[in-house]
Every structure is written in structure tokens, then in C-alpha cells.
Amino acid sequence: MVLQRYQMHHILLQPNRKDNMNYFLRKLNFLPLFILFISCNITYAAEMNYFAEGMKQLQLENYEEAEPLLLKAYKKEPGNPNITYALGILYNAMENFSESLRFFKETVKINPNLLEVRYYLAQVLLMTGDYDGALEQFEEADKVKHLSIITYYKGMIYNQKGDYKRAIELIKSAGEEDKNLQPLVQYQLGVINYNNGNLKEAKAYFRSLISLNPKSDEAEFARQYITAIEQIESMKNWKMTFGYSYQYDDNVVLKPTDTSAAESITNKSDWVSNLNFGFDYSKSFMKNGNIGLGYSFSQSLHALFTNYDIQSHSINILPAYNFGNFNTTLMYSYGYTYLDRSGYLRSNTVSPIFSYISGSQMAQVSLKWQDKDYIKPSAGDENRAGANYDAGAAYFLFLKEGKGYINVKYNYDRDYTNGNNWKYNGHKGAVSILLPVSNRINFSLSGDGYRQIYDNTHSTYSIKRDDTIYNANTLISINLVKNLKGDITYTYTRAFSNTAVYDYSKNAVSVGLNYVW
Incomplete structure (x- = not known):
């Protein structure tokens, strides 16, 4: 539960936007400062036919027509910085950054004193991720002529390098020097604070930007950020859940944990009262970190088979950290289970989970280790104490702004037990699908298949056990009043086994209430 809350929190941190650095760099046109370059003390004679016509097409933004003309001019005069510079501009406009870098570097090499060119070279280096190279070129350009936009770019570079304090200082300084940069400055200061978890400061910068230039692209991105911030602020750091359901089960089976195989099958029906309670607390730390703490309690009480009554307690710790679109978590859980009011099972579980989120999609890889310590283990080959190892992969497609999803996953698990009868590969x-039918009703449908191949010939049944278990589940959840839901659930299980005693089917129907506070 804590993990699901954190992942949804992470999805909210990614509004639908085109706010990457390259986008804003490309908005700053190269051509206005082209006159600066032409006005420098250049004594080269350009090839007028190809060069002049190529420049005409470039200024008209007819890039495909300009390219062959300028290349022909370059072939005749490879040492002419006017031509190499024009080609650098052309290829940047065409987003062919490798060629743009080539010709800007050639221009600087031909005449190192043309330091204005370094300004443009630095922009392309910045767009291609060469932050140290870009910073060097901006420093050289700043020596010739100080421009506020250079200070701004240097701030962006320090932001990319992780020096947020220096980045904020430089970006603020650029805005103070040139008021025309204020919309861009307010936006970037908002983004930096947002990414570092300073939501209050981020919202203030975004609102300032909207007031300065409400119809700009940046203002639209700022509105998306503010929406995400307000959703995050509406989330509490803690959550309590209470649930009760009444269930009819036509075949009571003892299966105390999710990973365990059925231990005892009655082939008889019973009525079951299920009670659960949970408490979750989460707290942000560092820049993109979060730690979750949780406790959960569940209890199943049978009307007839009271010796199958189960009560479980678990304590969970879940540190998590964001790296852009990547999210990593490390879950630890301690569980204690009672069976028929007596201590039955202790377990320790460790599970690292790695997620990549892009827009409405999420891919996930997980590992899990669980130590199972039975309080009164069976003797010999029936001893189930041991460890379970699990590796899994999952894909999520979120629907209707995260209110629904489609999930596909696969898991492999290996159970090493002290007794030979229970060792298996799974x-x-x-x-699973969750669909919001309306504002009040959600419908979910899920199914799974689980193949368990046991290692050894069973000491009693003289056969290597091989089970395939299918589960199908449907749930209708209705929002009755604020924070209170009513659930109707149906579950069907069919277990096929080459060992007759473990071959069974069962149906279970339950009606319940769940309250979230």
C-alpha cells in the first residue's frame, strides 16, 4: 500500500509537458546575432554565387535548399569562417547537432578571436549534454562581451551538474540584469525548486511567471506544474484504512501466505468474517527521496472450521528515491501469523523494486527474498521452513489520468525448504484491469496462472508433484460516501495437480466495506 502511494506520487511529478532544456534552447534563435558575427573583422572573400544564394535560402528557412548551396561554397573555400559559421547555424536549425558542432568548431579553429561564435558553439554543446564543454565556451564568450543570457545558460549548466545553489544564483542574476529574461528565469527557478521538493517556492515562481506572461508556452507549462503541486499537497502524509467483509467459501483451504502452496483442503464450505486494518506514514527526505512506514493487521474467522482461523500482523519499511523518470524502492517487511490462535509463522521479506515511468506507462522489475520460520515445523520431509526467492517484471498502462490501469506481470520464484516434499520452482x-465505470463505481478484473514444479519425489505419494493453479477475480467497488467504499468480490480458483489430494476447485463471494481516513 505504501509502495502504491509513492508510485502514484511519482506519476504526479510528471505532468504532460515539453519542458526539457533543449526545447527552450531551440526557442532562442541563432539568426538575430548573425549580424554580430558578420560585423567582425573578417577579411575572407566568400563565394558569392553559392554562398549568397545559400544565405538567402537559410534566412527564408528553406533548409533543404540552403544545405547543398552552402556545402558547395564550403568545398571551394573550406577556410572561410563565414561559410563554416553559416553551416553551423543551418545544421543546428535542422537539429543535426553533430554536424553543427563540427562546423562551429571549425570556425573557432580558423579564427580563435571570433569569440562570439563560442556562444553558439556552447549552446549546441549544452543541447548535446557536454556541460563542461559548454561552460568553457560560455566563459570564453563572456570575456569578449558580457550577455545576461550567457549568465542564464551557465546557471542551467550548473543545474544539470547538480549544483543547485550556484544554478539559482546565476539564473536570478541573469533576470536582474535583463528584465526581458524574467519569464524564462521564473520558469526555470520554479522547475529547480519543484525537482528538489520545494513545492511552496516552486508554486510562487510559477504564479509569478503566469502573471508576467499569461499567454506564453512557459505559462502553460507552469499551470500544469501548479496542478501537479496541488494534487501532491492534497495528499496526507499518513493514511488509515479499515475494512470488513463477510464471505461465503465453498471449499475452505489453508493457505496462510500468498506464496505458499495449499497445505490442507477441506472440500467443505464455510462462512468467513474478514477484518483488516492498516496505517501508513510517508515522509520526504533529501531532494527526491521518500520513506514509508506501515503496519497492517488482518484476521479471518470461520463459523465452522475455527482451526483454520488466521490472524496476521506485518510491519513495513519502504525507502524510495527518484532519479528523473526512474524510481527505486527497497521494501522490508516483518510478518507474524497466528493459526487457530497459536503462533504459526514468522517471516522476513526484503524486496528491491525498480520502476521507469514515462507519461501514462510504467515498467517495473522486482526481486524478493523471504525467510519463513515456522513456529512448530513439521518433521522430516514435510518441514516447510526455509527461504523463497522471487524475480519479476511488470508493465502498467495507466488510464483516465491514473484512475484506471492495465497491468501485465510475470514472476519466477524458487522455494528452498528444509523438507524435501516442498521444494519447487514456480x-x-x-x-489485471481496473476501469472507472463512473465517478462512483470502479470495476476490476484479474486473472493469474501459477505453475509449481516440485524437485523431489514425494515421500508419501511416490510422485514428483506438479501443480498448475488458476485464479480469476472480479471486483465492483462503489463510493458510498466520502472515504467509504462498498465492495462486492467473486473469486474462482482451480488447482490442477498430479497428486489427487492437492487437486481442487473453490468459489468465494464476499461483500464488504472499506473506510480510508
């Missing part, structure tokens, strides 16, 4: 595939 393969599990699952699909």
Missing part, C-alpha cells in the same frame, strides 16, 4: 503470469 512460474506465475498475471493480468
Whole structure:
């Protein structure tokens, strides 16, 4: 539960926007400062036919027509900085950055004193991720002529390098020097504070930008950020859940943990009361970190088979950290289970989870180790104490602004037990869909198949056990009043086994209430 809250928090941190640095760099046209370059003390004679015609097409933004003309001019005069510079501008406009870098570097090499060219070279280096190279060129350009936009770019570079304090100082300085840069400055200061978790400061900068230039592209991006911030602010650091359901089960099966195989099958029906309670607390730390703490309690009480009553307690710790679109978490959980009011099972679980989120999609890879310590283990080959190892991959497609999803996942697990009868390799595939039918009603459908191939010949049944278990589940959830939901659930299970005692089917229907505070 803590993990799901953190991942949704991370999705909210990514509004639908085109706010990458390259986008804003490309908005700053090269051509206005072209006159600066032409006015420098250049004594080269350009090839007028090809060069003049190529420049005409370049100024008209007919790039495909300009390219062959300027290349022909370059072939005749490779040492002419006017031509190499024009080609650098052309290829930057065409977003062919490798060629743009080539010709800007050639221009600087031909005449190192043309330091204005370094300004443009630095922009392309910045767009291609060469931050140290870009910073060097901006420093050289600043020696010739100080421009506020250079100070701004240097701030952006320090931001990319992780020196946020220096970045903020430089970007603020650029805005103070040139008021025309204020919209861009306010936007970038908002983004930097947002990415560092300073949501209050970020919102103030975004609002300032909107007031300065409400119809700009940057203002539209700022509105998307403000929407995301307000959604995050509406989330509490803590959450409590209460749930109760009444269930009819036509075949009571003892299966105390999700990973365990069925231990005992009654082939008889019963009514079951299920109670659960949970408390989650989350707190941000560092720049993009979050730590979640949780406790959960669940209990199942049977009307007839009271010796199958189960009560479980678990404590969870979940540190997590964002790296842009990447999210990594490390879950630790301690669990204690009672069976028939007596201590039954202790477990420790560690699970690192790695997620990549892009827009409405998320890919996930997970590992898990679980130590199972039975309080009163069976003797010999029936001893189930041991460790379970699990590796999985999952894909999520979020629907309707994250209110619904489609999920596909696969897990492989290996159970090493002290007793030979319970060692197995497992393969599990699952699909689940959550669809918001209306503002009040959600519908979910899920199914999974689990193949368990046991290692050894069973000491009692003289056969290598091989099970395939299928589950299908449907849920209708109705928002009754604020924070209170009513659930109707149906679950069907079919277990195929070459060992007759473990071959079974069951149906379960439950009606319940869930309250979130």
C-alpha cells in the first residue's frame, strides 16, 4: 500500500509537458546575432554565387535548399569562417547537432578571436549534454562581451551538474540584469525548486511567471506544474484504512501466505468474517527521496472450521528515491501469523523494486527474498521452513489520468525448504484491469496462472508433484460516501495437480466495506 502511494506520487511529478532544456534552447534563435558575427573583422572573400544564394535560402528557412548551396561554397573555400559559421547555424536549425558542432568548431579553429561564435558553439554543446564543454565556451564568450543570457545558460549548466545553489544564483542574476529574461528565469527557478521538493517556492515562481506572461508556452507549462503541486499537497502524509467483509467459501483451504502452496483442503464450505486494518506514514527526505512506514493487521474467522482461523500482523519499511523518470524502492517487511490462535509463522521479506515511468506507462522489475520460520515445523520431509526467492517484471498502462490501469506481470520464484516434499520452482503470469465505470463505481478484473514444479519425489505419494493453479477475480467497488467504499468480490480458483489430494476447485463471494481516513 505504501509502495502504491509513492508510485502514484511519482506519476504526479510528471505532468504532460515539453519542458526539457533543449526545447527552450531551440526557442532562442541563432539568426538575430548573425549580424554580430558578420560585423567582425573578417577579411575572407566568400563565394558569392553559392554562398549568397545559400544565405538567402537559410534566412527564408528553406533548409533543404540552403544545405547543398552552402556545402558547395564550403568545398571551394573550406577556410572561410563565414561559410563554416553559416553551416553551423543551418545544421543546428535542422537539429543535426553533430554536424553543427563540427562546423562551429571549425570556425573557432580558423579564427580563435571570433569569440562570439563560442556562444553558439556552447549552446549546441549544452543541447548535446557536454556541460563542461559548454561552460568553457560560455566563459570564453563572456570575456569578449558580457550577455545576461550567457549568465542564464551557465546557471542551467550548473543545474544539470547538480549544483543547485550556484544554478539559482546565476539564473536570478541573469533576470536582474535583463528584465526581458524574467519569464524564462521564473520558469526555470520554479522547475529547480519543484525537482528538489520545494513545492511552496516552486508554486510562487510559477504564479509569478503566469502573471508576467499569461499567454506564453512557459505559462502553460507552469499551470500544469501548479496542478501537479496541488494534487501532491492534497495528499496526507499518513493514511488509515479499515475494512470488513463477510464471505461465503465453498471449499475452505489453508493457505496462510500468498506464496505458499495449499497445505490442507477441506472440500467443505464455510462462512468467513474478514477484518483488516492498516496505517501508513510517508515522509520526504533529501531532494527526491521518500520513506514509508506501515503496519497492517488482518484476521479471518470461520463459523465452522475455527482451526483454520488466521490472524496476521506485518510491519513495513519502504525507502524510495527518484532519479528523473526512474524510481527505486527497497521494501522490508516483518510478518507474524497466528493459526487457530497459536503462533504459526514468522517471516522476513526484503524486496528491491525498480520502476521507469514515462507519461501514462510504467515498467517495473522486482526481486524478493523471504525467510519463513515456522513456529512448530513439521518433521522430516514435510518441514516447510526455509527461504523463497522471487524475480519479476511488470508493465502498467495507466488510464483516465491514473484512475484506471492495465497491468501485465510475470514472476519466477524458487522455494528452498528444509523438507524435501516442498521444494519447487514456480512460474506465475498475471493480468489485471481496473476501469472507472463512473465517478462512483470502479470495476476490476484479474486473472493469474501459477505453475509449481516440485524437485523431489514425494515421500508419501511416490510422485514428483506438479501443480498448475488458476485464479480469476472480479471486483465492483462503489463510493458510498466520502472515504467509504462498498465492495462486492467473486473469486474462482482451480488447482490442477498430479497428486489427487492437492487437486481442487473453490468459489468465494464476499461483500464488504472499506473506510480510508
